[in-house]
Amino acid sequence: MNLPICTKDAKEGKLCSKCKQKLESNEINQVDVELSRILFRLAEKETIPNEINLVKTKTIKENNKKDKETVLALVEGNPAVLIGRGxxxxxxxxxxxxxxVKVIKNGSPVQIINDLASPVRACGINILYRTDQSEEKYITLPKERKNKVGISVEKMEKLINKLTDEKYKIKYI
Ligand SMILES: [Zn+2]
Known part of the structure; x- marks a missing residue:
């Protein structure tokens, strides 16, 4: 199991100087640390398998629910093992x-959108270059399958922008 902090820290519940440095320089965040410990303990108890890696977490605030925070956990491996039956x-x-916590499989922006919009798959990325040299990046989805997508455009944009630290727009074409 690869985690944002070292295994020793996940096991012992404190941070070595190297991981502390990562936290202080914002390379990792407090939720990364807490979730790493939780996952490590669950793997120790064999509630979850060891073959899952936590890449990073991002915390988003839900607009409609006051003070409600959702943690996006970007993982490598099969995300289903962290979801479990029901x-x-x-x-x-x-x-x-x-x-x-919402588990998202690590991948390219298009792969992440494929997961969020599942069973619908993205058509690809379109980049629009403007005359002022700026660009707008669109991840496109097939319009005729829009009713099969269980997540709004706004929410997908919010998640993808937070996870990639880049700006993407989602468009049905
Ligand atoms: Zn450490």
């Missing part, structure tokens, strides 16, 4: 962290 595992993790 969402049992993800509920447990969310409860331990005290925040709603």
């Amino acid at each position: 969402g049992r595992i993800i509920r447990l993790i969310s409860e331990k962290l005290g925040k709603d």
